[in-house]
Amino acid sequence: MSSNSVSGWLGDVAALTRRNILGLRRSPEVVMFSIMQPVLFVLMFNAVYGGAVAIQGGDYTNFLMAGIFAQTMVFSSLISGITMAEDISKGIVDRFRSLPMHPSAILVARSLADLLVGVCSIVGMLITGLIVGWRWNGGLGALLAGIGMLLLFAWALSWLMIALGTFLSGSQATQGAGMLIVMPLSFLSNAFVPIESFRGWLRVFVEWNPVSALVQCVRGLFGNLGTAPVPQVWPLLHPAPATIGYAVIAAALFGAAAQAAFRHRLSR
Amino acid sequence: MSFIDAQELRKIYQTRSGPVRALDGLSLDIEQGQVVALLGPNGAGKTTTVKILTTLARPDGGSARVAGHDVVRDAAAVRRLIGASGQYAAVDEDLTGRENLELVGRLYQLGRREARRRAAELLEQFQLAESADRPVRGLSGGQRRRIDLAGALVVDPPVLFLDEPTTGLDPSARAALWDVIRERVHAGVTLLLTTQYLEEADRLADRIFVIDRGRVLATGTADDLKARVGGLRVEVTVANDDDLPRLSDAVAALTPNDTVVHDRTITAALPDPAGALLRIIRCAQDAGVELHDAGVRRPTLDDAFLALTRREGVA
Ligand SMILES: Nc1ncnc2c1ncn2[C@@H]1O[C@H](COP(=O)(O)OP(=O)(O)OP(=O)(O)O)[C@@H](O)[C@H]1O
């Protein structure tokens, strides 16, 4: 790319991101539900498991919050896929594609706009968490680092959903297929219960699940780990590099997949 | 080579019930500055042709060039030269008409201020000033359509592709659209459009391609096509349905082929139409058949279209 086309690309990304944000603002239901859902989860899990799950050297509310944060990021990535599929099925992407713009800007703008939804739901959760008694034990820097990790992960996962949405090109199908991915990813992890509660092959899945690394990392940064021994697997022993590694690999892999799907599926 | 040049385009859609041949060796040659209409029945392949020429679909065979740029290999160059509006309005429902047009301007790499100025100008031209600042979600079908069309004209591109541009527009909006487009044509724009209103093609197109089943059946000016279906024709309309068979037999006796009966009207192409008309009227009088209307008229583009695209098994 010449410098001229780099600035052209940035201009395209900026114009489309603005368009996507305007769209989210005009359909506030999407954002509202994506904030209400984690709030509900915080209240529900706290009530259901609060008395039942013992956390060594800590309490469940503190343990739970990092898990809910992570789960929310996973679920909100679905929005990227669904809106992408909607734009395709309504012919809007075709309209953009007949313009002299950079097609990759459509995908990048999608992933960026939905980060904003992530930020909104994080704010909603922080407030709810503080109300139900969650406290983070660390500096403001650690808290912000944890939020940064969450957003990085959300951004990376949104590429998977964008690829899926582009490939399926229908919002219903994308929602269905996306659910099949986000449910096991968030529930078969250490988000809601300690990793010791899983046995056998399931335990192996949980240990290597990228969401587990993210939760471990954020829980550590928030100072909510308790005193339980860390499982002896690499991603959980080194959760920060593991999370960044998973995110970079996912963004690269699914970013390329989304581009390929965009090129091949759409010009059939 | 022509300005828009398509050679033997083929496009096959794979569907659950088997492959569908949307284009089956379709060729077009369009000179710069021409206004060309694609005519054809539903499913003929008009939209598919437009999609290939606007780089949205890839042909399975053949090739096409717009201003010398291959639509597959130099798609980016083609996109810089064209403005396009598809058969179905593709506007963002959450944005207002103004925001939609400004966005298109920005994606054509216009500056912020220029994009805004251009959007305002187009909204005015398309009589959309009043609804310009409401989200498109709440606009009527024709209003959306006009925003979509305005999107194709944001940067004065030298080539325009409009797929059924006037479908769903009221007469005044249609007239306004044609004013805008005529202006562009005067400025030298090359325009390819599809339409189901043959009268429109008749009045506006320099050249018509009649296509069906993915191939070009005939091409020429509207007059060329009309001439192909013969000269003047006699048309008589009976007052009562019951009289129709008696009179149509009489007309068929005068001309063995090319008699069309539709509703209560009999149309026939005859070598001596004035004489034939007299004989038919006399024959009706003798038989006591009451005539509602009778006359000689020139073939219309509709006649040509129907004659060219008449399919076996389909009326
Ligand atoms: N995406 C698709 N998948 C499968 N078949 C398709 C697809 N698009 C078009 N076709 C088929 O290809 C043929 C040509 O369609 P096309 O849309 O080009 O027709 P058209 O001339 O524009 O018709 P209309 O006047 O109804 O708009 C039709 O038989 C249609 O069913």
Ligand SMILES: [Mg+2]
């Ligand atoms: Mg069509």
